[in-house]
Amino acid sequence: MRPAGLRAIITGSVIHIGVFSFALNALLLVTPLYMLQIYDRVIPSSSRETLFYLSLIAILSLAFLGFLDIIRALYAERVAAKLDSRLVSRAFVASVAGRRGGPGDIGPLRDLATVRTFIGSRSFSSLFDLPFAPLFVLLLYFVHPVLCLLTLCGMLLMILLAGLNQLANGRSETRAAELFVAGDATAQAFSRNADTLFAMGMVRGATEAWGRSFAEALRVQARSLAVNAVFGGIARAFRMMLQLAILGLGAWLVLKGEMTAGMIFAASIISGRALQPIDQLIGGWRQTVQAGRAWRHLQAALQRHSGGVEKIRLPEPRGMIDVKNLVYFAPNAQPGAEPIIRQVSFHIDAGEAVAIIGPSRAGKSTLARLLVGAALPSGGSIRIDGAELKSWDGEQIGRAIGYLAQDVELMPGTIAANVSRFDPQADDGKIIEAARRAKAHGIILAQHNGYQTEIGTSVATLSGGERQRIGLARAFFGDPCILVLDEPNAHLDSEGEAALLQALSDARRRKTTLIIITHNMKLAASCDRVMVLKNGAIEAFGPNADVLGKLMRASEPRHSAASFVPVMRARQRT
Ligand SMILES: Nc1ncnc2c1ncn2[C@@H]1O[C@H](COP(=O)(O)OP(=O)(O)OP(=O)(O)O)[C@@H](O)[C@H]1O
Structure with a gap:
């Protein structure tokens, strides 16, 4: 497939998933609005009828949100499958042709599988929720500017955490990926020569030789996983503390008479929504970075082995x-x-x-x-x-x-x-x-x-x-x-x-x-x-x-x- 065709698929898919994400994020406002209405309208008026209709509207909206969420996930799966079917034969050719340029492995096919899995994952859809985070922060401004400022600071700190995570992890991630590829290539080479290995008692030596490179890969990967887990834990704890701070600050503002009680809960939910995509991004950082790297490698491999311009068929050769x-x-x-x-x-x-x-x-x-x-x-x-x-x-x-x-x-x-x-x-x-x-x-x-x-x-x-x-x-x-x-x-x-x-x-x-x-x-x-x-x-x-x-x-x-x-x-x- 021509790159232009591929770009059209990607652009189209990004627009469609973006539209789904917009509707989804708009519907995320249902819960804070519901809370606001309950505390500021239903409880003061003791109106059961209002409670019933508000609840009905909220339930229907949330059901629709669930429906949209499913559709978005299924659509992302379809995009992954489409990309796969368009690229798999070229990735296969690039994998096979890899030998011409040097030591080969099935890298492009593996990269395509990584990209496909990522597109079908939560980490991918959370990327589309990310642009809506500032909108939620802006909304908080209308609830109370101080709450907006607090969330904004929390958000920036979480982005800083994500950056530090990448800084601490990036190199070991790349190194671990390289070591695993090298380990796979060694295992394949040993497997191709299994007869010789068994016939001449080389199995133990070969296992140790392969094991050494594999152990190094595992060690580097474990270090990167540990760093990831630490940052993930810090980010989650920080987010919960921030949520608590919003409630506490909200209560203080209510006591000062600058906000209603309903606004506390609404603000807490809105700030949670603003921080959620960043939280998810940190959680799925490894997968996102791996998918990005796989996509770059895949594109480079496809470019290297692209057929180029369509060639004209010459008269059948005679053999000179x-x-x-x-x-x-x-x-x-x-x-x-x-x-x-x-x-x-x-x-x-x-x-x-x-x-x-x-x-x-x-x-x-x-x-x-x-x-x-x-x-x-x-x-x-x-x-x-x-x-x-x-x-x-x-x-x-x-x-x-x-x-x-x-x-x-x-x-x-x-x-x-x-x-x-x-x-x-x-x-x-x-x-x-x-x-x-x-x-x-x-x-x-x-x-x-x-x-x-x-x-x-x-x-x-x-x-x-x-x-x-x-x-x-x-x-x-x-x-x-x-x-x-x-x-x-x-x-x-x-x-x-x-x-x-x-x-x-x-x-x-x-x-x-x-x-x-x-x-x-x-x-x-x-x-x-x-x-x-x-x-x-x-x-x-x-x-x-x-x-x-x-x-x-x-x-x-x-x-x-x-x-x-x-x-x-x-x-x-x-
Ligand atoms: N892909 C490669 N990477 C590095 N060195 C290579 C590669 N291919 C061939 N060589 C080197 O080029 C030299 C010539 O190899 P080649 O197989 O063409 O020789 P040959 O004349 O066919 O030998 P023989 O008669 O033993 O088969 C060798 O020294 C070989 O190690």
């Missing part, structure tokens, strides 16, 4: 790739840090097959992530068919790219859903075709429920090789024109490797642009060109025979490259 002066720094890089990818430039024709090889930590996987848009370049450009990656419509270019990450992660859902990239309209035939092309059809059928086999969130039910083949089927789905495969043979046996080679040669026949990151020379030799990446820069890039030949010669007489000599010769013969 142009990379110019590409630079990439790690998201958490300190100033002066070395880039992971340094000024890399190259061109790949549509339908060409390129192998990227190089030592460990050379930046191969990072380059692959940049090419598919999983990471955003720090500088330079990546163009597909002449258009910058970022100027393509995300959905369109996503469908044109098949990507197999180094650590194949399958998502919670059926195998069919995973292969079809969670496209609800995916054609069964296309799912099977992708699986066949990746030579994964047989493997999927062998699962206990075939394509409908559920892949759980945490329990690994598939072997590494099976995951890799299904991941490959997902990359093949929709016949993308570019395939970027990061070590696609990492978990495959010789049979799997043969199937992979066959799948890749089929893809080449269909003129798919292939980029394969590999340490396997057989795979590298099956490509048209080979790029050698070292320390984030291109060391060599050329026809496979040249590059691999040079590498072989350089490694002689150790013959570490002997494994791919026969392959090279076989390729040269064909």
Whole structure:
């Protein structure tokens, strides 16, 4: 949803709740007016009839007040639900995309839940009662200026208390929230690696490591809760004392003949109403501050991951790739840090097959992530068919790219859903075709429920090789024109490797642009060109025979490259 639309919802809701609050606060005057009439009219005149009608009017007005209060609460709930439904998918995307910018968690979704709970709470509605507090104080002026002055002083003192509360609490609140988020992220990371934790007796150590950060969070939170409780208690006691002072001062003014007895009670109730929203604000201060912080974080996250302007759909790409002066720094890089990818430039024709090889930590996987848009370049450009990656419509270019990450992660859902990239309209035939092309059809059928086999969130039910083949089927789905495969043979046996080679040669026949990151020379030799990446820069890039030949010669007489000599010769013969 566009920010303007969101602003319209918020403005509309604030106006509506404001109108409800105005009516509610006006009706709050029923009780003091009733008291005034009882003491100053009914008792002196002993009129039962007046008492009856006054009571009837008061009861009906209070019933209406109760009705309005319910409506306001239900309306606030509706606003919360509306905001939720408008923002939840964007918050989900922002939560998922968080990983691109650094260590991710589901922060935006959690922030949205905090805001939603707050809007449905009493603390939220008391904010709308706050502007009416000065009006009640003004009303007191007409009862007696001294009572007005007393309430005003009390009010200012309570605001001072609220300020002091924030001053004493603000920093620990923020710190506790940060520590809880960090603790959650640690728990999630441990949970993802549960097998290793249990297998190697790391559970106790992990529990202690997590417990230390969690205990610190609890300690900071307890301190802030204690401060909050102290200020809450002081504010309540102070308010009751003020109420007492109004009664006492009122009685004194009555004795002086400056007020009637009925005015004492009316003044006491009015001053109570004036102070109530401030009292509630102090009580709900924590929740209000948390909601404010969550809203700011949510807006920033949504802004960071907004789709921006609607993008025009370009003609379907053919798979030509142009990379110019590409630079990439790690998201958490300190100033002066070395880039992971340094000024890399190259061109790949549509339908060409390129192998990227190089030592460990050379930046191969990072380059692959940049090419598919999983990471955003720090500088330079990546163009597909002449258009910058970022100027393509995300959905369109996503469908044109098949990507197999180094650590194949399958998502919670059926195998069919995973292969079809969670496209609800995916054609069964296309799912099977992708699986066949990746030579994964047989493997999927062998699962206990075939394509409908559920892949759980945490329990690994598939072997590494099976995951890799299904991941490959997902990359093949929709016949993308570019395939970027990061070590696609990492978990495959010789049979799997043969199937992979066959799948890749089929893809080449269909003129798919292939980029394969590999340490396997057989795979590298099956490509048209080979790029050698070292320390984030291109060391060599050329026809496979040249590059691999040079590498072989350089490694002689150790013959570490002997494994791919026969392959090279076989390729040269064909
Ligand atoms: N998000 C990140 N934050 C910090 N450092 C990163 C990040 N991504 C990659 N790196 C660093 O960049 C370097 C290159 O990593 P990359 O995974 O691209 O290498 P690689 O050539 O694929 O290695 P391998 O062959 O071992 O998979 C490594 O030193 C890695 O620690």
